[in-house]
Amino acid sequence: MMGKQKKLKVNELPITSEKFERLRTKRSPLHCVVGDLFENNLSLSYKLVKDAACGGNQNIPLFCSKEKSNATSYCNVDLLLIKDRTIRIIVEIDASDVSPNQVCGKFLTSALTQYYIHESENDIPIEMHDSVIFARALRDGEGMP
Numbered sequence: 001m002m003g004k005q006k007k008l009k010v011n012e013l014p015i016t017s018e019k020f021e022r023l024r025t026k027r028s029p030l031h032c033v034v035g036d037l038f039e040n041n042l043s044l045s046y047k048l049v050k051d052a053a054c055g056g057n058q059n060i061p062l063f064c065s066k067e068k069s070n071a072t073s074y075c076n077v078d079l080l081l082i083k084d085r086t087i088r089i090i091v092e093i094d095a096s097d098v099s100p101n102q103v104c105g106k107f108l109t110s111a112l113t114q115y116y117i118h119e120s121e122n123d124i125p126i127e128m129h130d131s132v133i134f135a136r137a138l139r140d141g142e143g144m145p
Helices: 017-025 029-041 100-111
Strands: 007-010 013-016 047-050 061-063 073-076 079-083 086-094 126-138
Touching (some): 029 086, 073 100
16 A cells, blocks of 8 residues: 555654554563553552553653653653652563663663653653662563463
């Protein structure tokens, strides 16, 4: 099918709706399980933000400053839990590459950020709480997807 494709803004970079749908439907079983686990057991005082791989409809960009730009966007995470307009829990899920570099790299880039900024929050920066939990869900190579 040729012709113009609808553009969606995801983390400041326009992508086609076709590519976004491909990302959303390429969810790994582990992402689905973890996303559903949080969604089904979440306290009402928390807001859950899920990326496309976990069943959400957006990327979850974290920024090093209140300025939303590609230069200040350090990483995207899989799940984010917000309470009282502060980030309380960051969840990263890896179903394939569980090398120390991958595991430590995502932790470090997340630790260097201070804000979640997204159009779903009217581009108003949501700051990290004084104490944030960084949780990893890793596939062990056997059994669980």
